[in-house]
Amino acid sequence: MSVKIITISRQFGSGGRTIAKALAQKLGYDYYDKEIIEHVAEKTGFSREVIAARGEEAPGKSVFSYGFEAQATPGIMNGLTMNDYIWTVQRKVIKDIADSGKPCVIVGRSADFILKDYDDVLNVYICADLEYRKERIVKLYGESDKKPEKRLEEKDKKRAANHKHFTDLQWGYAPNYDICLNSSALGIDKCVEIIADLVNRG
Amino acid sequence: MSVKIITISRQFGSGGRTIAKALAQKLGYDYYDKEIIEHVAEKTGFSREVIAARGEEAPGKSVFSYGFEAQATPGIMNGLTMNDYIWTVQRKVIKDIADSGKPCVIVGRSADFILKDYDDVLNVYICADLEYRKERIVKLYGESDKKPEKRLEEKDKKRAANHKHFTDLQWGYAPNYDICLNSSALGIDKCVEIIADLVNRG
Numbered sequence: 001m002s003v004k005i006i007t008i009s010r011q012f013g014s015g016g017r018t019i020a021k022a023l024a025q026k027l028g029y030d031y032y033d034k035e036i037i038e039h040v041a042e043k044t045g046f047s048r049e050v051i052a053a054r055g056e057e058a059p060g061k062s063v064f065s066y067g068f069e070a071q072a073t074p075g076i077m078n079g080l081t082m083n084d085y086i087w088t089v090q091r092k093v094i095k096d097i098a099d100s101g102k103p104c105v106i107v108g109r110s111a112d113f114i115l116k117d118y119d120d121v122l123n124v125y126i127c128a129d130l131e132y133r134k135e136r137i138v139k140l141y142g143e144s145d146k147k148p149e150k151r152l153e154e155k156d157k158k159r160a161a162n163h164k165h166f167t168d169l170q171w172g173y174a175p176n177y178d179i180c181l182n183s184s185a186l187g188i189d190k191c192v193e194i195i196a197d198l199v200n201r202g
Numbered sequence: 203m204s205v206k207i208i209t210i211s212r213q214f215g216s217g218g219r220t221i222a223k224a225l226a227q228k229l230g231y232d233y234y235d236k237e238i239i240e241h242v243a244e245k246t247g248f249s250r251e252v253i254a255a256r257g258e259e260a261p262g263k264s265v266f267s268y269g270f271e272a273q274a275t276p277g278i279m280n281g282l283t284m285n286d287y288i289w290t291v292q293r294k295v296i297k298d299i300a301d302s303g304k305p306c307v308i309v310g311r312s313a314d315f316i317l318k319d320y321d322d323v324l325n326v327y328i329c330a331d332l333e334y335r336k337e338r339i340v341k342l343y344g345e346s347d348k349k350p351e352k353r354l355e356e357k358d359k360k361r362a363a364n365h366k367h368f369t370d371l372q373w374g375y376a377p378n379y380d381i382c383l384n385s386s387a388l389g390i391d392k393c394v395e396i397i398a399d400l401v402n403r404g
Contacts, residue, residue: 011377122387125376125382127376127377128377129377172375172376172377173374173375173376174327174329174374174375174376174379174382174384175213175329175330175331175374175384177376177382177384178383178384178387178388179381179382179383179384179387179388180327180376180379180381180382181380181381182376182377182379182380182381185324185380185381186380186381186400190400190404194396194399194400197396198388198392198396202392
C-alpha cells in the first residue's frame, strides 16, 4: 500500500506520541498533535486547555457547563454541545491537513475515522501493558494525588467514550486499524521501524 | 524480544491460518492447528468434528445436550460441561506443546491466554475488512445457504463468546496481543514478513 498519512491512536502512557514523533522525523513527514489544538483554538476562540481536554476525552457534556467559555463564539454553535462543536471544527482542521496533500503523521483525535474515505492512510494503534504505562506516566508527568492505575483507567475510559460517541466504533478494537503494536512487548524503536518499513517498502 | 512460540488468533476469513502456515515454514517452526484437535480427540474420545466445532466456538453448552458423545469418557468429566471439559484437555495439550521446548506456531484456541505465563511467546491477532473476508470464505469454502456476511458474523460471535467465557478477555481487543495486523490492508505476504522479522531480528 502507498501511505501518505499515518494516524496514530494510542493508549495513555504507551509511548504513542514518542513513536509518532520519531516516525515523522524518520520519514520527513509533517507532524500534527498539539498543532491541531492551535488551529481549533484559533477557529473557535476556546482556550487551548479546554480544547486539549475536550477534543479527545469528554463526549456529550452540555455547553452550558462551561460558563463564559461558551460565550467565546456566540451564535455560531447552533445548539451543539461544546464537545460536538469542538469535534466539528477539529474534523474540518484534520480534513484540511489531509487535503493539503503533504505527507503527515496525525496523533489521536479520531483522525482514523475522520479520514476513513481517504486513500493512502495507514491507521495505527499503539498500546502497552499496564505496568509499563504506570511507570511511564509517573516518569513523564510526575506523581499526582491519584494512583497511576486510576489515572490510566480514567484516561482510557474517557478516550474510549469520546471515540464511541463520535464514531460509533470501539476504540482499541483491532479490526478498526491497519496495525496495532504493543510498545512494551516490542519496544518503541521496533514500533517505529515496523511502521516506517511499511511506508517505505509498502 | 526472543520468540519461541507464536500464537495466531484470527478472524474467520482473514487468512490467519495461511499466514501461520507460511510463517512456520519460513522459520522452520512446528505448526499446530488441526493437530491439536487430533491430540484432544485421542485424550477425550470425542469425535474430531465435535472438538473442531466445540473447541473454539461454543461456550457453556451443557454436556447433556450432546447425548451419546458425552458417554465416550464416562466418569472423568466431573460434572463439567462438554465444552469446559474439551477446554481443559485442550489447555493441557497446548501446555504440553509449549513445555516440549520446540519452537512452534499455534493457531487459535486461546493459546495466547493459556500461555500467558510463558516467556518467549509472541501473541498475534490477524483481522481483515469485511469485503475481503466475504470474498475469501466463498472462494475457500464455497457458497452456502447463508449469506457470507451472516456466516462471518456468526463465526466471529462464537469465537468471541468462547474466548470471553474461558479467558474473561475481549477477543480482538488490541491491548490483549503483542501485534495485530489487518491482512486486507497490508497483504498476506507482508504480514508473514513483519512477524518473521520480529522473530528473527528481535
